[in-house]
Amino acid sequence: MPRTIWSGAISFGLVTVPIHVVGATEDHSIHFHQYHLEDMGRVRYRKVCELEGREVAQDEIGKGYELTKTQVVPITDEDLSNLPLPTAKAIEIDAFVPLASIDPIRIAEGYYLQPAGQVAAKPYKLLVQALSRSSKVAVAKYAWSGRERLGLLRVRDDVLVLHAMRWPDEVRDPAELLPPPVEVTDEEIEGALALMDTMTTDSLEGPEFQDQYTEALAQIIEAKREEKPLPEAPEPEQPAQVLDLMAALNASVQQARASRGEQREPAEVHELPSPKRKTAAKKQATAKRTTTAKRTTTAKKTTAAGKQPTTAGKQPTTAKKTTPRKPRSA
Numbered sequence: 001m002p003r004t005i006w007s008g009a010i011s012f013g014l015v016t017v018p019i020h021v022v023g024a025t026e027d028h029s030i031h032f033h034q035y036h037l038e039d040m041g042r043v044r045y046r047k048v049c050e051l052e053g054r055e056v057a058q059d060e061i062g063k064g065y066e067l068t069k070t071q072v073v074p075i076t077d078e079d080l081s082n083l084p085l086p087t088a089k090a091i092e093i094d095a096f097v098p099l100a101s102i103d104p105i106r107i108a109e110g111y112y113l114q115p116a117g118q119v120a121a122k123p124y125k126l127l128v129q130a131l132s133r134s135s136k137v138a139v140a141k142y143a144w145s146g147r148e149r150l151g152l153l154r155v156r157d158d159v160l161v162l163h164a165m166r167w168p169d170e171v172r173d174p175a176e177l178l179p180p181p182v183e184v185t186d187e188e189i190e191g192a193l194a195l196m197d198t199m200t201t202d203s204l205e206g207p208e209f210q211d212q213y214t215e216a217l218a219q220i221i222e223a224k225r226e227e228k229p230l231p232e233a234p235e236p237e238q239p240a241q242v243l244d245l246m247a248a249l250n251a252s253v254q255q256a257r258a259s260r261g262e263q264r265e266p267a268e269v270h271e272l273p274s275p276k277r278k279t280a281a282k283k284q285a286t287a288k289r290t291t292t293a294k295r296t297t298t299a300k301k302t303t304a305a306g307k308q309p310t311t312a313g314k315q316p317t318t319a320k321k322t323t324p325r326k327p328r329s330a
Contacts, residue, residue, distance in 0.1 A: 018116035191249035
């Protein structure tokens with residue numbers, strides 16, 4: 001059972017939901033300590049008082065705010081728990097918004113909110129079902145670790161989840177990171193969409209979504225423990241310089257299909273002619289039709305001339321009618 005990080009209540013109008021906050025994620029990374037290489041003795045950080053020059057225990061250490069180099073104002077945990085804030089002991093819901101309206105860069109770590117006892121069961125379930133039916137999330141404020149924070153409340157498998165959020169002024173403006181102006185054709189965009197369709201999956205499950213770094217590190221630790229040769233590292237693939245973007249997209253579609261074991265022929269992304277090429281091709285086709293039409297007309301005239309020959313350079317004349325002569329009498 002994860003330990004309780006914070007206890008308080010969710011304030012929803014005049015409704016109060018007592019809750020315990022527990023961690024929603026786990027860290028499975030391999031962690032290291034620092035050691036003296038000569039004798040492998042553990043190296044530790046010690047907390048030493050600058051005035052007395054001696055190490056002090058944790059129960060001798062407190063918080064303080066430095067006004068000047070010689071004046072420090074002590075702050076106790078009791079002072080922090082009694083801050084003149086409505087959010088000091090409660091998660092105050094301020095608004096409900098569509099999830100799509102929140103930039104994901106502002107969403108940080110998540111925590112599960114557990115109802116604190118039987119008295120919290122009904123209002124807890126009420127908020128869960130209301131959020132589920134509305135398809136919205138709640139934006140709230142709360143005070144933890146010496147500062148007021150902004151949070152997002154949502155539902156996951158009938159459990160309330162609180163995500164810490166960054167304040168608007170904590171997100172840097174990315175304008176200075178924009179690339180230089182460049183043109184991307186519709187054909188290249190269609191090629192990228194075709195690759196995205198090939199790489200689309202229904203869930204983030206499977207070997208491709210496992211922490212391979214931790215697995216490789218565990219193999220090295222095991223090999224060193226058993227004094228065996230270390231596993232060989234694969235040769236890193238050098239990123240190829242993309243000279244033909246359409247060819248790279250076609251090759252990527254084929255590679256994605258092959259990695260998924262698809263047997264059907266991959267759909268190729270054909271590069272359509274640019275507007276300039278289309279104009280040139282249209283002119284060539286028009287010229288070709290004109291030449292063909294001229295040849296056809298000339299052939300027809302030649303055939304007609306063979307059937308009804310005429311004298312070149314002379315005007316056609318009308319044949320005179322002749323009256324047949326009567327035979328002379330004997």
